[in-house]
Amino acid sequence: MKHRPALVSVAIVPLIMLLTTAACSRLPGVYRTEPAVAPPSEIVDFKQIYGQNCAGCHGVDGKGGAAIALANPVFLAIADDTVIRRICSDGVPGTPMPAFAQSAGGMLTDKQIDAIVRGIRSWQKPDALLDATPPTFTAQAPGDPKRGRDTYRTYCSSCHGAAGRGGNKASSIVDGSYLALVSDQLLRTVVIAGRPELGAPDWRGDVEGKAMSAQDISDVVAWLSSQRPQFPGQPYSTELVKSAQGEPR
Numbered sequence: 001m002k003h004r005p006a007l008v009s010v011a012i013v014p015l016i017m018l019l020t021t022a023a024c025s026r027l028p029g030v031y032r033t034e035p036a037v038a039p040p041s042e043i044v045d046f047k048q049i050y051g052q053n054c055a056g057c058h059g060v061d062g063k064g065g066a067a068i069a070l071a072n073p074v075f076l077a078i079a080d081d082t083v084i085r086r087i088c089s090d091g092v093p094g095t096p097m098p099a100f101a102q103s104a105g106g107m108l109t110d111k112q113i114d115a116i117v118r119g120i121r122s123w124q125k126p127d128a129l130l131d132a133t134p135p136t137f138t139a140q141a142p143g144d145p146k147r148g149r150d151t152y153r154t155y156c157s158s159c160h161g162a163a164g165r166g167g168n169k170a171s172s173i174v175d176g177s178y179l180a181l182v183s184d185q186l187l188r189t190v191v192i193a194g195r196p197e198l199g200a201p202d203w204r205g206d207v208e209g210k211a212m213s214a215q216d217i218s219d220v221v222a223w224l225s226s227q228r229p230q231f232p233g234q235p236y237s238t239e240l241v242k243s244a245q246g247e248p249r
């Protein structure tokens with residue numbers, strides 16, 4: 001009869017555990033601490049992350065706002081995942097584009113950045129460009145601001161006015177206050193991809209039947225860039241700016 005108590009205790013231990021668990025789970029806030037909403041860093045739903053972090057500037061569904069449309073098919077054709085990830089993670093210093101990666105002082109985890117890159121990529125439409133091959137995202141050759149002034153006259157003056165200070169169809173793009181806040185890359189992206197949502201053509205559409213060459217694009221960006229307000233350490237001299245603008249020295 002010595003084995004009976006042992007048997008009883010073997011049966012009782014799980015019973016006690018079961019009762020304790022049941023009792024505790026009924027105490028609100030003690031064992032039921034699972035939050036109803038996931039903490040911000042756990043959210044990996046693209047729509048939600050994009051809506052909270054990007055839509056305010058780049059527009060709902062990437063359709064464009066104060067900043068360019070990321071769903072623009074030409075933009076998606078020239079910007080690869082590496083470029084989108086880098087800019088989204090590190091931001092663009094000297095412009096309103098913030099750094100989002102935690103590694104760069106932002107709020108988003110690597111997983112969340114991955115979700116953003118995948119989500120933006122999913123906006124791409126394979127046949128959107130027909131057979132056209134757009135110029136590369138990054139300039140392959142340096143631009144010449146003097147040549148760029150002529151390029152500007154050919155391709156841009158019909159809308160932005162003779163000197164870039166605004167015309168009937170588009171506003172000034174040489175204001176110091178504008179140029180001080182945009183990078184050369186953004187100017188390049190806009191010239192290549194346009195802002196179709198605002199009526200700004202892409203690199204094929206400035207002059208009918210005459211697409212801009214890669215060199216034209218680098219040159220016109222160099223011309224715009226040469227008119228940035230002068231700060232110490234700025235790459236272009238005032239002389240060059242004046243001659244680029246076609247003003248007497």
Ligand code: HEC
Nearest residue numbers: 053054057067084087088092095096097182183185186189
């Ligand atoms: C406060 C406004 C603002 C917010 C918020 C913002 N952006 Fe931007 N973004 C900009 C501006 C302005 C630029 C252009 C910067 C420049 O001059 O190069 C830009 C540029 C970019 C570019 C590069 C475009 C190019 O061709 O150079 C990418 C990609 C981008 N943003 C992605 C994002 C993503 C993804 C988010 C959200 C996680 C986001 N942005 C949130 C303002 C914003």
Ligand code: HEC
Nearest residue numbers: 155156159169170171173187190191198199200201206220
């Ligand atoms: C058919 C008219 C048209 C032509 C041609 C044109 N643009 Fe524009 N552009 C626009 C419109 C419209 C906008 C947006 C509204 C505005 O700025 O008035 C714009 C906006 C821009 C912007 C500001 C984009 C931003 O979001 O910061 C830049 C930079 C620009 N254009 C550069 C150029 C350059 C350089 C050329 C020539 C290679 C050019 N554009 C040719 C109509 C045009």
